[in-house]
Amino acid sequence: MTAVTLTREQPRDRYGFRALATSEWLKLRSVRSTWWTLLVFAAGMIGIAILVLSHQHWASMNAADRASFDPTNDSYAGLALGQLAVGVLGVLAITTEFSSGLIRATFAAAPRRPLVLAAKTAVVGAVALVAGEILAFAAFAAGEAVLSAPAPHATLAQPGVLRAVLMAGAYPALVGLIGLGLGAVIRHTAGAISALVGVLFVLPLILVPLGTSIQNSVGQFMPMIIAENSLTAVKPVPHSLSPGLGFAVLCLYAVAALAIGGWALARRDA
Numbered sequence: 001m002t003a004v005t006l007t008r009e010q011p012r013d014r015y016g017f018r019a020l021a022t023s024e025w026l027k028l029r030s031v032r033s034t035w036w037t038l039l040v041f042a043a044g045m046i047g048i049a050i051l052v053l054s055h056q057h058w059a060s061m062n063a064a065d066r067a068s069f070d071p072t073n074d075s076y077a078g079l080a081l082g083q084l085a086v087g088v089l090g091v092l093a094i095t096t097e098f099s100s101g102l103i104r105a106t107f108a109a110a111p112r113r114p115l116v117l118a119a120k121t122a123v124v125g126a127v128a129l130v131a132g133e134i135l136a137f138a139a140f141a142a143g144e145a146v147l148s149a150p151a152p153h154a155t156l157a158q159p160g161v162l163r164a165v166l167m168a169g170a171y172p173a174l175v176g177l178i179g180l181g182l183g184a185v186i187r188h189t190a191g192a193i194s195a196l197v198g199v200l201f202v203l204p205l206i207l208v209p210l211g212t213s214i215q216n217s218v219g220q221f222m223p224m225i226i227a228e229n230s231l232t233a234v235k236p237v238p239h240s241l242s243p244g245l246g247f248a249v250l251c252l253y254a255v256a257a258l259a260i261g262g263w264a265l266a267r268r269d270a
Contacts, residue, residue, distance in 0.1 A: 015110045020119035024093075028123055033092050038131055041085040041172070045135040048078030049143040058151035072154045072161050075143035076168045076232040082135070083227070086128050086172040087196045090179030093124050094261075095189040113265040117184055121258055124180050128173035136169035167231040167247060174250045175200070175223065181257025185264045200224050215239075226250060 015023070028034050052074050061069065094117075097103040110116050144153050156162045179196050186192040204222045207215045216239035219225050226249060229240030241249065 017115060017119060017122075020110055020116060021122050024119045024123040027097075028093060028127065031092075031096070033096070034089060034127075037085045037089040037092070041082045041089075041131060042135055042138075044078040044081030044085060045076070045139040046078070046142050048081065049075045049139040050146050052077045053143040054146040054148075056147060056151055058148075069152065070154075071143060071147055071152065072140065072164050073232050075140045075154075076136070076164075078139065079168060079171070079227060079232060080224070082132075083172045083175040083200065083224075084197070086132065086176040087179035087200070088193055089128065090124050090176035090181075091183040091189060091192040091196060093120055093180055094183040095187060095192055098187045099189060114262040117180075117258065117262045117265055120180060121177060125173055125177055128176035129170060132172045133166065133169035136165050139168075140165050163243060164232050167243060170247070171227050171231050171250065174254045177254040178223070178257045181254070181259075181261040184258075184261025221249060223250060223253060 053071065056069075056071075056074070058066070058069075094103075097106060106116060107113055140154075140156075147153055154161050156165065175196075178199070179192065182195050182199075183189075183192040186195060200223055204219060204224055207219050207222075220229070220239055220241050226241060226246040229237040230243045230246035240246070
């Protein structure tokens with residue numbers, strides 16, 4: 001009598017990081033929501049820069065307004081809208097797969113779920129960073145083009161300007177990665193977007209009634225306030241982190257969101 005041993009076949013991971021990244025790029029570029037969010041990003045960055053700087057009337061400004069006038073900072077008045085668009089892109093990059101059920105097929109083909117998230121992170125981060133830097137330079141150029149004389153114009157050769165432009169492009173990319181991490185944890189599009197809006201816009205408002213000392217000490221670590229005070233402003237702002245430290249804090253937020261998202265993907269059923 002022959003003994004037959006039945007073994008349960010374990011799923012084999014047929015995809016490495018490169019194949020997964022290629023797959024994620026195909027997914028991202030094939031859906032209309034990607035292009036719509038990038039269009040909103042572009043309209044917010046460039047359109048609002050033109051709107052704000054074309055209405056700057058240097059001749060009618062008082063001495064205090066002239067002293068604080070910062071055309072580089074004003075070029076990124078649309079960053080609030082732009083960061084939200086990229087954050088939504090990061091959320092949609094993963095929550096749409098949960099809502100459609102496609103994530104089950106993805107995890108069946110690639111059981112190493114943190115590797116899947118790493119591939120999504122690389123693709124979303126690369127797309128958001130490239131788009132962010134292009135639009136940051138475009139918004140700066142458009143703002144300077146519509147700023148009428150005799151208002152002082154900014155140039156990339158001036159101290160702090162190039163740094164501000166580069167960081168204005170990198171900041172939305174980090175928000176996009178935070179959105180991706182929140183999407184991996186919450187798994188629901190509306191819920192993840194609500195959480196992102198809360199982090200970006202609601203938390204700073206909660207600090208307002210708590211007093212100036214708390215606003216100055218805690219508020220400087222809020223992503224939106226870091227962007228307003230450290231990333232795009234050439235002139236130093238009191239009670240704010242330095243540009244380098246602010247950028248490091250934002251990177252830490254993105255890493256933390258993605259790490260928690262990776263842990264949630266590995267622990268919970270699809």
